[in-house]
Amino acid sequence: MEVGTCPQDKKLKDLQMKTAVNQKLIETGERERLRELLRTRLIECGWKDQMKAYCKDIVKEKGVENVTVDDLVAEITPKGRALVPDAVKRELLQRIRTFLAQQTKI
Numbered sequence: 001m002e003v004g005t006c007p008q009d010k011k012l013k014d015l016q017m018k019t020a021v022n023q024k025l026i027e028t029g030e031r032e033r034l035r036e037l038l039r040t041r042l043i044e045c046g047w048k049d050q051m052k053a054y055c056k057d058i059v060k061e062k063g064v065e066n067v068t069v070d071d072l073v074a075e076i077t078p079k080g081r082a083l084v085p086d087a088v089k090r091e092l093l094q095r096i097r098t099f100l101a102q103q104t105k106i
Helices: 005-027 030-044 045-063 071-084 084-104
Strands: none
Touching: 005 030, 005 084, 030 045, 030 084, 045 071
């Protein structure tokens, strides 16, 4: 196997790329703009209300004294991710792609 082609090398390279992109997003303020866009879109599509109702149901079912914040987060995270509309995911991905394309032109 050639150097640089093993799965661990690819994982390392992917991690380095992800870190570099995240750093650039933070430095330019784009990360915060994307977060705000995500918050807005999730409110608009009713996701926030769905998750709030789901949390209330869990607390009601288990009893407020039997649920920690960590337990609640662990239980709602998979459902929360699954409920994000594909249109919202596509919009954010397109914004990130546009941002990266602009950064490579600089």
